[in-house]
Amino acid sequence: MSKLFEYQGKNLLAEGGFKIPRGIIIKSVDDAENVFKEIGTGVLKAQVFTTGRAALGLVKFPMTLEELQTYISEMLSQSIKGYKIETLLFEEKLDIKQEYFAGITLVSGKSSPTLVFSSRGGSGIEEIVSKYPKSVFFLDINPDKIPLPFELIPLLKKTGISGKVLNLLSDSLISLVKTAIKTEAKSLEINPLVLTDKGKIIAADCHITVDDYAVFRHPEFGIEIARELGHPPTELEKIAYAVEKDDYRGTFYFIQLEDNFKKGAGVLGFHGAGGGGSMMSMDALQKFGYKVANFCDTSGNPPASKIYRAAKIILSQKNIDGYFGSGSGVASQEQFYSAMGIVKALRELNPDIPVVFRLGGNGEERAIRILEDYTKDLKPTVRCYGKDTSVSECASEMNQLIAQGNLKNNTETLKVNNRNLISDYSFKTVTNGTVGFNYALCLSCTSKVCISECQSGILEEKNGVPVLNISKEDVAKGKCTECLACEVECFAHGNGGGRIDLPIPGLDKEGSV
Amino acid sequence: MSILIGKNKKVLVQGITGREGRARTKLMLDIGTQVIAGVTPGQAGLEVLGVPVYDTVAEAVKIHGTIDITVVFVPAPIVKNAVIEAFASGIKLAVIVPDRVPVYDVMAISRAAKQYGARFTGPNTLGILSPGVGILGMIGGNADSVKKWFKSGSVGISSRSGGLTTATAYYLNKDGIGQSTIVHVGGDSLIGLPHPEIVKLFQEDVDTRLIVILGEIGGSQEEDVAELLSGGRITKPVVAYVGGREAQEGTQFSHAGAIIEGNRGTYQGKVDSLRAAGAVVVDDISDISGEVKKILDKLEE
Numbered sequence: 006m007s008k009l010f011e012y013q014g015k016n017l018l019a020e021g022g023f024k025i026p027r028g029i030i031i032k033s034v035d036d037a038e039n040v041f042k043e044i045g046t047g048v049l050k051a052q053v054f055t056t057g058r059a060a061l062g063l064v065k066f067p068m069t070l071e072e073l074q075t076y077i078s079e080m081l082s083q084s085i086k087g088y089k090i091e092t093l094l095f096e097e098k099l100d101i102k103q104e105y106f107a108g109i110t111l112v113s114g115k116s117s118p119t120l121v122f123s124s125r126g127g128s129g130i131e132e133i134v135s136k137y138p139k140s141v142f143f144l145d146i147n148p149d150k151i152p153l154p155f156e157l158i159p160l161l162k163k164t165g166i167s168g169k170v171l172n173l174l175s176d177s178l179i180s181l182v183k184t185a186i187k188t189e190a191k192s193l194e195i196n197p198l199v200l201t202d203k204g205k206i207i208a209a210d211c212h213i214t215v216d217d218y219a220v221f222r223h224p225e226f227g228i229e230i231a232r233e234l235g236h237p238p239t240e241l242e243k244i245a246y247a248v249e250k251d252d253y254r255g256t257f258y259f260i261q262l263e264d265n266f267k268k269g270a271g272v273l274g275f276h277g278a279g280g281g282g283s284m285m286s287m288d289a290l291q292k293f294g295y296k297v298a299n300f301c302d303t304s305g306n307p308p309a310s311k312i313y314r315a316a317k318i319i320l321s322q323k324n325i326d327g328y329f330g331s332g333s334g335v336a337s338q339e340q341f342y343s344a345m346g347i348v349k350a351l352r353e354l355n356p357d358i359p360v361v362f363r364l365g366g367n368g369e370e371r372a373i374r375i376l377e378d379y380t381k382d383l384k385p386t387v388r389c390y391g392k393d394t395s396v397s398e399c400a401s402e403m404n405q406l407i408a409q410g411n412l413k414n415n416t417e418t419l420k421v422n423n424r425n426l427i428s429d430y431s432f433k434t435v436t437n438g439t440v441g442f443n444y445a446l447c448l449s450c451t452s453k454v455c456i457s458e459c460q461s462g463i464l465e466e467k468n469g470v471p472v473l474n475i476s477k478e479d480v481a482k483g484k485c486t487e488c489l490a491c492e493v494e495c496f497a498h499g500n501g502g503g504r505i506d507l508p509i510p511g512l513d514k515e516g517s518v
Numbered sequence: 519m520s521i522l523i524g525k526n527k528k529v530l531v532q533g534i535t536g537r538e539g540r541a542r543t544k545l546m547l548d549i550g551t552q553v554i555a556g557v558t559p560g561q562a563g564l565e566v567l568g569v570p571v572y573d574t575v576a577e578a579v580k581i582h583g584t585i586d587i588t589v590v591f592v593p594a595p596i597v598k599n600a601v602i603e604a605f606a607s608g609i610k611l612a613v614i615v616p617d618r619v620p621v622y623d624v625m626a627i628s629r630a631a632k633q634y635g636a637r638f639t640g641p642n643t644l645g646i647l648s649p650g651v652g653i654l655g656m657i658g659g660n661a662d663s664v665k666k667w668f669k670s671g672s673v674g675i676s677s678r679s680g681g682l683t684t685a686t687a688y689y690l691n692k693d694g695i696g697q698s699t700i701v702h703v704g705g706d707s708l709i710g711l712p713h714p715e716i717v718k719l720f721q722e723d724v725d726t727r728l729i730v731i732l733g734e735i736g737g738s739q740e741e742d743v744a745e746l747l748s749g750g751r752i753t754k755p756v757v758a759y760v761g762g763r764e765a766q767e768g769t770q771f772s773h774a775g776a777i778i779e780g781n782r783g784t785y786q787g788k789v790d791s792l793r794a795a796g797a798v799v800v801d802d803i804s805d806i807s808g809e810v811k812k813i814l815d816k817l818e819e
Contacts, residue, residue: 111621113707113737113783116628148622149629189622218594219620253593254537256617280705281679281734281761285803304681305617305642306538306656333681335667335688337644337659366684367659392688395804486537 014211021184028096052092104197109185124164126197189219244511255307274319278332286331306338310487312346336366344375359406365392446502458490520648521719533591548661551652575607598623605634614640638710644702671696674720677732713739735762740788747795756797
């Protein structure tokens with residue numbers, strides 16, 4: 006969930022003409038003196054995403070500079086739900102005559118935002134509303150047709166507002182609506198909205214949640230990961246999000262759930278496909294007493310390159326006891342792309358843990374063959390199943406493999422990829438990958454499987470070696486769909502002359518953060 | 519008969535020259551859907567699998583006459599423009615496949631749909647399939663699988679999960695139970711035709727005798743179906759599954775949201791309301807076909 010801090014929200018409101026308290030951002034105790042000179046006695050508020058800050062001691066009213074310094078040091082040394090408190094807001098104190106609640110929210114399934122206003126505000130707003138339903142109004146907003154004051158005034162009156170405040174409040178609500186639409190807010194709340202003794206309407210607090218899918222249009226918010234994580238993003242989550250961010254081909258969702266676990270603790274790397282199928286699969290693992298180190302969903306027909314990067318990221322988690330993947334069981338996406346991506350990752354990392362996948366659905370026979378046959382020379386035991394094997398059976402298989410330990414015992418792995426790209430001929434792919442061919446190997450290759458298996462059909466044979474049949478510019482724009490056949494199939498059936506190098510910024514070649 | 523889709527409907531593909539557009543056009547053509555034109559701005563004059571490509575929807579309509587349905591495969595950031603363009607050119611149904619469409623864009627699409635008297639499914643949908651009639655979108659992935667996995671019959675499926683849609687149809691089929699139409703309504707919180715709308719269409723559909731709902735926690739689509747059932751607007755039997763029992767309850771992101779939505783959206787709330795309204799609710803998707811068979815057998819008597 007892409008949340009904005011109070012001070013960010015208030016600045017956005019101010020840009021829209023809303024009145025906000027005079028305030029200054031504090032990042033260190035060194036700021037105290039200047040700030041105190043500027044504001045005087047005021048209110049110090051930690052910038053965190055939780056509500057109910059006062060009860061947590063994160064709202065203070067220092068009377069002297071020394072008190073301000075003490076509170077700043079205290080707050081900046083704390084963490085809330087894993088988030089280190091890094092920013093404080095020091096504001097002028099308001100002389101409050103009346104508190105209101107105002108907000109915009111999107112209700113699931115409704116095709117217009119709803120404006121909510123309550124003539125009673127402050128903490129415990131949900132109880133207030135249920136106790137005094139007459140002090141609240143709701144209004145559906147058409148973003149193409151923002152309400153005018155005359156439409157709001159009768160509604161405000163019904164909640165008990167009267168006099169000159171009607172004009173001030175209707176103007177404020179209109180600017181609130183405009184700000185919510187401009188920021189693509191799923192919710193924007195001002196609680197309390199304050200009427201001061203001097204008769205001004207001021208936003209004393211502000212919480213904005215931006216639509217995750219719209220964050221790309223708002224770089225100014227500085228949102229690092231537009232995802233609901235429930236904790237500050239880990240290094241690995243940042244790496245994973247960078248893979249997903251600009252690649253709209255299919256979905257790659259990655260969250261770490263366990264940290265600091267030991268080998269043998271029964272924590273697995275999890276690679277799901279589809280929300281519903283993934284939930285079902287995690288339940289199945291749980292029944293055997295396993296935990297998942299991470300949640301991951303690659304679905305919506307992502308290219309093999311995305312699966313590969315996901316696999317590398319999952320496998321980079323230290324101390325996992327196995328690598329397990331399953332979706333709903335009957336996927337519409339071509340599962341051999343998934344298999345290609347997983348094989349490439351396994352060949353590079355050669356992890357000493359069992360691997361069980363359920364790649365049921367389209368192309369499953371081919372997917373199973375690729376995943377099992379192309380990994381025979383590796384350390385891990387790799388098992389792959391299709392739609393007629395239930396996820397419970399797959400979980401049981403994983404359980405057995407872990408119990409019996411690695412039986413393969415092939416200490417020397419002969420054909421594991423060495424990642425040096427020897428390129429007599431190379432071109433870039435859409436995600437900054439490089440495809441390269443070692444023509445010495447290609448010349449003596451009789452299969453030319455790179456050409457026959459290329460899913461985009463962009464290669465042809467010239468003078469005994471593969472070359473592009475379209476321009477390198479077109480390839481880089483996405484005509485190469487990164488199916489990975491030029492490496493994975495080449496390795497299995499060709500001469501090993503084809504390679505594709507797909508960088509994952511933040512992960513090194515051995516797959517460590 | 520079927521809902522939303524029909525043998526004689528003329529279909530447009532927006533984003534036909536892209537990776538997904540191309541692959542799914544092949545699927546739709548192979549299965550007999552009448553894809554008559556494609557649109558990718560700047561690519562007019564090309565052909566994709568024999569389907570002519572135009573710069574705008576209006577140009578396609580000018581050449582081919584009225585087009586009934588558009589299937590949209592353009593990247594999420596430009597979906598809004600593509601769909602409204604289609605509505606403005608007289609297309610009455612859009613199937614919006616892409617994921618991650620900004621919600622304010624979906625709201626704009628929704629307003630445009632009202633303005634033009636059009637409808638849409640998705641975003642974030644695998645599409646619609648009616649065995650023996652056609653496909654809109656990507657359900658099944660390729661023609662061979664579609665022919666193997668889905669058979670014509672009398673069960674209508676409305677689902678919020680793409681993967682479970684296909685899985686459920688496959689398992690029904692294994693037990694010899696065919697489907698009338700399968701609709702993946704889309705995985706997002708705001709979609710064009712949620713469960714209750716699809717269920718109403720199934721109620722009207724002469725080929726559908728029983729309705730399967732694959733629900734999920736969050737939102738109020740399942741509760742709304744329960745209301746239709748208890749209000750007597752739906753008289754056909756309903757078998758339902760609600761996913762996410764073990765998952766965290768949908769996170770409320772605001773006080774105002776909580777004020778308006780109250781307790782709707784929880785697993786238990788959905789199951790209880792569906793059961794109270796007379797639907798059969800199963801704990802596991804593998805139990806669906808057994809329950810469906812029981813009810814269908816009873817209807818035979």
